[in-house]
Amino acid sequence: MLVAMTTSISVPSLRRLPLYLRLLETWRAEGRTQVSCTHLADDLGFDSTQVRKDLAAAGATGRPKIGYDLQELRDVLRRFLGWDNPGEAFLVGAGPLGQALVAYEGFAARGLAIVAVFDPAPAPGAMVGGKPVLPLTKLKDLAGRMHVRLGILAVPADQALATGQLMAGAGLQGIWNFAPLRLDLGAQVVVEQVDLAQSLAVLSHRLASLSNPSDPPKSPEPP
Amino acid sequence: MLVAMTTSISVPSLRRLPLYLRLLETWRAEGRTQVSCTHLADDLGFDSTQVRKDLAAAGATGRPKIGYDLQELRDVLRRFLGWDNPGEAFLVGAGPLGQALVAYEGFAARGLAIVAVFDPAPAPGAMVGGKPVLPLTKLKDLAGRMHVRLGILAVPADQALATGQLMAGAGLQGIWNFAPLRLDLGAQVVVEQVDLAQSLAVLSHRLASLSNPSDPPKSPEPP
DNA sequence: GCCGTTTCGATATTCTTTTATCGGTATAAA
DNA sequence: TTTATACCGATAAAAGAATATCGAAACGGC
Ligand SMILES: NC(=O)c1ccc[n+]([C@@H]2O[C@H](COP(=O)([O-])OP(=O)(O)OC[C@H]3O[C@@H](n4cnc5c(N)ncnc54)[C@H](O)[C@@H]3O)[C@@H](O)[C@H]2O)c1
Ligand SMILES: NC(=O)c1ccc[n+]([C@@H]2O[C@H](COP(=O)([O-])OP(=O)(O)OC[C@H]3O[C@@H](n4cnc5c(N)ncnc54)[C@H](O)[C@@H]3O)[C@@H](O)[C@H]2O)c1
Numbered sequence: 001m002l003v004a005m006t007t008s009i010s011v012p013s014l015r016r017l018p019l020y021l022r023l024l025e026t027w028r029a030e031g032r033t034q035v036s037c038t039h040l041a042d043d044l045g046f047d048s049t050q051v052r053k054d055l056a057a058a059g060a061t062g063r064p065k066i067g068y069d070l071q072e073l074r075d076v077l078r079r080f081l082g083w084d085n086p087g088e089a090f091l092v093g094a095g096p097l098g099q100a101l102v103a104y105e106g107f108a109a110r111g112l113a114i115v116a117v118f119d120p121a122p123a124p125g126a127m128v129g130g131k132p133v134l135p136l137t138k139l140k141d142l143a144g145r146m147h148v149r150l151g152i153l154a155v156p157a158d159q160a161l162a163t164g165q166l167m168a169g170a171g172l173q174g175i176w177n178f179a180p181l182r183l184d185l186g187a188q189v190v191v192e193q194v195d196l197a198q199s200l201a202v203l204s205h206r207l208a209s210l211s212n213p214s215d216p217p218k219s220p221e222p223p
Numbered sequence: 224m225l226v227a228m229t230t231s232i233s234v235p236s237l238r239r240l241p242l243y244l245r246l247l248e249t250w251r252a253e254g255r256t257q258v259s260c261t262h263l264a265d266d267l268g269f270d271s272t273q274v275r276k277d278l279a280a281a282g283a284t285g286r287p288k289i290g291y292d293l294q295e296l297r298d299v300l301r302r303f304l305g306w307d308n309p310g311e312a313f314l315v316g317a318g319p320l321g322q323a324l325v326a327y328e329g330f331a332a333r334g335l336a337i338v339a340v341f342d343p344a345p346a347p348g349a350m351v352g353g354k355p356v357l358p359l360t361k362l363k364d365l366a367g368r369m370h371v372r373l374g375i376l377a378v379p380a381d382q383a384l385a386t387g388q389l390m391a392g393a394g395l396q397g398i399w400n401f402a403p404l405r406l407d408l409g410a411q412v413v414v415e416q417v418d419l420a421q422s423l424a425v426l427s428h429r430l431a432s433l434s435n436p437s438d439p440p441k442s443p444e445p446p
Numbered sequence: 447g448c449c450g451t452t453t454c455g456a457t458a459t460t461c462t463t464t465t466a467t468c469g470g471t472a473t474a475a476a
Numbered sequence: 477t478t479t480a481t482a483c484c485g486a487t488a489a490a491a492g493a494a495t496a497t498c499g500a501a502a503c504g505g506c
Contacts, residue, residue: 009428014424018424019405062453063501065502096326111427180329194422197244199417
């Protein structure tokens with residue numbers, strides 16, 4: 001067992017870990033066995049010290065001159081994120097977004113397996129991504145029997161709160177919420193919000209200030 | 224014309240603006256005409272000072288005791304983000320995710336209109352979300368004639384760089400990239416990354432440290 | 447075996463972001 | 477009018493994160 005961490009990792013650091021992991025997978029496929037913070041930082045445009053801090057926060061340890069063992073670093077990061085063993089998840093909401101999520105094969109590498117799809121009143125025999133669509137009424141029973149902890153919420157915004165409460169009541173401990181709505185389900189349930197509007201806001205504003213350069217976001221003009 | 228800002232808004236602030244805007248739209252539908260930072264902060268779990276700063280950075284101005292005029296605040300925020308007039312965008316990649324994005328009606332309220340869909344070799348007459356799917360070869364010509372500035376990139380990761388370069392070459396100034404890959408298209412093109420893995424990492428780690436509480440993320444125990 | 451180079455790990459500094467505090471203003475009730 | 481209250485705006489302090497600096501360790505070449 002690993003020694004307990006004294007300090008918690010910051011959210012910005014946490015969000016960078018998948019970027020490192022992705023690069024590691026690429027390099028592993030190319031046959032490399034060693035990596036250094038410098039390489040990771042160069043490739044991602046970060047500072048090498050920052051990368052080293054992030055990796056250290058995740059529990060990775062390297063050796064001077066050598067760097068990190070690629071395989072070991074990958075395993076440490078995956079274990080730290082809980083991506084080493086497949087976590088089973090329920091998808092609630094079989095709309096276009098839900099269908100895209102079920103079809104996405106990238107989740108497998110992130111320790112996520114969608115094991116059931118729910119919708120309020122599915123047509124009998126309805127399938128999404130090769131999986132049958134089950135009525136919401138079966139959610140609680142199945143969650144209990146399958147010991148599923150994670151739910152993906154992809155229902156219309158006006159249904160999201162009620163559906164989220166239903167999922168929490170069914171015993172799901174984490175909810176990945178794609179509805180554009182802040183969910184408060186109490187301290188027992190971990191809610192992570194996916195908000196495209198936030199990302200779009202950054203892009204829109206940069207684009208707007210590009211054509212209307214009253215507010216230069218970053219002017220790299222050497223003096 | 225507004226007076227030029229001396230200081231740029233921070234990305235965290237920028238990302239919070241859509242949350243305010245969403246709440247404002249809700250309250251506007253309920254008939255409210257005035258809002259205060261306190262209300263916004265309470266509803267979102269933020270600090271009221273932080274909200275006030277964000278709104279000020281966006282150019283909004285309120286009045287003591289009164290708060291902000293809801294309609295005016297909404298307009299200021301939308302104008303600041305460039306969401307007041309519909310920006311036209313091309314969608315490249317008509318896979319499941321692309322189809323979900325085309326079908327999404329929430330973009331209209333964020334000043335985004337997908338006006339054309341592209342794929343490498345669409346079947347003749349192929350339609351997605353009521354729009355014809357055009358071959359990639361037509362992208363450059365159409366982008367020039369329609370003066371489209373924004374592209375949404377939803378192609379497989381191994382195609383993303385080449386496709387992104389194609390889009391940049393066609394004159395698109397902003398690219399909203401959904402492929403799990405860091406795109407570097409030079410300083411001319413604004414690239415905003417949508418990375419579900421980053422969001423999932425936060426959720427996974429919180430969920431993992433929930434069942435293995437060696438690293439309590441936040442322990443709100445009053446002394 | 448010695449030396450230069452590379453890279454980790456730790457510490458320190460700077461920058462950014464968040465939170466707290468205070469003063470002033472407008473409204474409504476007394 | 478006076479007074480209480482709610483709120484904005486500005487300034488200051490604190491916390492947090494990014495960047496810079498330094499020492500130590502290990503490998504390869506001489
Ligand atoms: N489609 C996108 O690209 C996109 C982008 C960003 C955010 N979102 C958000 O994701 C959510 C889903 O998007 P969508 O386009 O698939 O929406 P949608 O409205 O087209 O489909 C929602 C699905 O949920 C089902 N549903 C309705 N009520 C339900 C309930 N109470 N419990 C379970 N299922 C229920 C519906 O039957 C439907 O199949 C929405 O909140 C949307 O705002 C979507
Ligand atoms: N589906 C999801 O839920 C999801 C989630 C996160 C990220 N993503 C990412 O979004 C992207 C698209 O996802 P998807 O599930 O729709 O992928 P997909 O592979 O199923 O579909 C991609 C589409 O792009 C088209 N395409 C292929 N090469 C192209 C090219 N050179 N130019 C233009 N179009 C091309 C294909 O014909 C196909 O229609 C992928 O990079 C994926 O990793 C998807």
